[in-house]
Amino acid sequence: xxxxxxxxxxxxxxxxxxxxxxxxxxxxxxxxxxxxxxxxxxxxxxxxxxxxxxxxxxxxxxxxxxxxxxxxxxxxxxxxxxxxxxxxxxxxxxxxxxxxxxxxxxxxxxxxxxxxxxxxxxxxxxxxxxxxxxxxxxxxxxxxxxxxxxxxxxxxxxxxxxxxxxxxxxxxxxxxxxxxxxxxxxxxxxxxxxxxxxxxxxxxxxxxxxxxxxxxxxxxxxxxxxxxxxxxxxxxxxxxxxxxxxxxxxxxxxxxxxxxxxxxxxxxxxxxxxxxxxxxxxxxxxxxxxxxxxxxxxxxxxxxxxxxxxxxxxxxxxxxxxxxxxxxxxxxxxxxxxxxxxxxxxxxxxxxxxxxxxxxxxxxxxxxxxxxxxxxxxxxxxxx
Numbered sequence: 001x002x003x004x005x006x007x008x009x010x011x012x013x014x015x016x017x018x019x020x021x022x023x024x025x026x027x028x029x030x031x032x033x034x035x036x037x038x039x040x041x042x043x044x045x046x047x048x049x050x051x052x053x054x055x056x057x058x059x060x061x062x063x064x065x066x067x068x069x070x071x072x073x074x075x076x077x078x079x080x081x082x083x084x085x086x087x088x089x090x091x092x093x094x095x096x097x098x099x100x101x102x103x104x105x106x107x108x109x110x111x112x113x114x115x116x117x118x119x120x121x122x123x124x125x126x127x128x129x130x131x132x133x134x135x136x137x138x139x140x141x142x143x144x145x146x147x148x149x150x151x152x153x154x155x156x157x158x159x160x161x162x163x164x165x166x167x168x169x170x171x172x173x174x175x176x177x178x179x180x181x182x183x184x185x186x187x188x189x190x191x192x193x194x195x196x197x198x199x200x201x202x203x204x205x206x207x208x209x210x211x212x213x214x215x216x217x218x219x220x221x222x223x224x225x226x227x228x229x230x231x232x233x234x235x236x237x238x239x240x241x242x243x244x245x246x247x248x249x250x251x252x253x254x255x256x257x258x259x260x261x262x263x264x265x266x267x268x269x270x271x272x273x274x275x276x277x278x279x280x281x282x283x284x285x286x287x288x289x290x291x292x293x294x295x296x297x298x299x300x301x302x303x304x305x306x307x308x309x310x311x312x313x314x315x316x317x318x319x320x321x322x323x324x325x326x327x328x329x330x331x332x333x334x335x336x337x338x339x340x341x342x343x344x345x346x347x348x349x350x351x352x353x354x355x356x357x358x359x360x361x362x363x364x365x366x367x368x369x370x371x372x373x374x375x376x377x378x379x380x381x382x383x384x
Contacts (some may be wrong), residue, residue: 001309005303007294015288020182022284029183033142040121040141043201045113046076046095048104048128052084058128059092064316067137069094075116076128081107085128094159101102107207107214114204123199125215128197130156132239139235140198150227153180153217155236168337168351169241169248177233183285184231186276188223191216196237203227211257211265215298220266223278245337252355256362259290294356327353348349 043060048055062074074095078086080103089097097111114123124131132154140152155177158170183189194215197363203222211217219229242248255347263286270287272279307313326349333350 001303001306005300005316008299010301011288011292012295012300015284015293016040016085016225019284020179020328023186027182030185032094035138035142036145039138040124040144041071041073042067042077042117042124042137042198043073043117043120044124044137044142045110045112045117046128047109048076048078048081048089049103049106050081050083051078051128052087052088053183055128057087058089059095059133062092063094064134065132065350066134066139072119072137072364073117073205075113077109077113081102084138088322096358101320103256105209107211108209110214111206114206115202120201122230123201123204124196125198125218126196126237127192127194127239128369129235130239132196132237136235136237137195139232140149141231142199143232146230148228149230150222150225151192151197151229152197152235153184153192153219153229153231154198155231155233156193156195157236158241159238160367168333168347171348172355179285180231181233183281184229187228187281189229189231190223190281192219192229195239196235198231200227202374210261212254212261215264216232216258217265220262220269220282223277224266224269237304245334249354249358252358253361253365256290256359258362259286259359259365260363260366263287265292273282285354290359294359295354297356330354 017188044065046058046062048058048339058076067073076092076095077098078089079098079100081099086099089095090099096116098109098116101114108127113298119125124137124140125209140154143149153328156173159175180189191196191332192215194213197215199218199222203225204218205215205221207217212339222229229244242251266282270279275282278372301320301323304316304323308320329346330349330353332356333346333348336346337350
């Protein structure tokens with residue numbers, strides 16, 4: 001029991017601290033290329049579903065992107081939408097609009113948009129509720145001068161605004177962005193955020209209809225083809241946080257279901273003899289984070305109780321008290337997040353527990369087959 005307890009403790013510490021420390025120790029300083037004198041042709045694909053509140057801002061944001069207009073094609077696809085976003089996208093200047101009344105899921109929309117992209121070298125994907133900085137495309141295309149680069153992950157920034165849960169989500173994404181930079185410096189980013197990422201058109205493969213996390217799928221397919229995903233924090237997408245705890249829970253569970261689907265689809269990457277560094281990163285950043293840690297936290301707690309039942313030990317009494325205190329703080333954080341007011345001190349423990357609970361719930365949803373590609377959209381705060 002003691003061996004299980006300490007092994008699980010080491011797993012959690014390695015996943016959230018040790019892995020980052022190893023990446024930092026063995027990272028490679030990579031020179032950043034300048035913007036090429038001859039820019040490639042690119043297609044910017046925007047997936048939108050019932051985004052009438054955000055669509056005007058996205059159209060304005062797209063028009064403000066500082067990439068030569070004759071070299072970029074903007075495609076906005078609104079499949080299945082039944083609100084005003086369809087008419088607004090159809091009338092947007094400089095944007096090619098695709099629409100069909102049947103909703104087949106985001107991956108189907110992406111596949112249709114790529115098929116309509118025509119002669120283009122680079123595909124850039126963004127979401128309708130994510131606002132991109134004007135120089136993002138120029139920042140991203142410079143990486144493609146390196147033939148080893150197959151894609152570029154942009155940075156996701158969450159604007160907390162006045163929504164208390166958004167503060168914790170924003171801090172988490174700062175940690176995740178820092179880890180993406182370490183991943184990129186070591187070898188490759190292991191999964192881009194769907195709010196903004198780019199791929200070589202030649203490396204794109206149609207996404208299977210059942211895939212839940214299209215951004216992770218496309219990133220890993222690039223890596224499987226022997227190319228790297230770079231990270232560029234100078235290309236960033238800004239979006240609002242989840243509107244409520246219920247909306248964030250729905251999103252975390254969907255991500256959890258997609259995570260376990262991805263582990264099943266991409267388990268061959270764990271063959272270290274074939275994939276080398278990628279195997280190490282996939283295991284440490286994805287398998288440990290998704291498959292091991294949520295259940296390790298449960299085992300740590302219950303093993304601690306059983307060890308104390310066997311024999312009262314000051315060490316295990318201390319570790320149990322610390323765990324109870326941590327989960328108590330997380331519970332208070334849950335109340336703070338629901339009331340949308342209170343100290344931010346309680347929010348990080350809450351969000352850590354919240355994410356891991358979402359993974360467990362996501363596993364149940366994946367195994368039960370209740371998560372479909374036509375998932376209900378989580379509400380997010382509207383950026384002003």
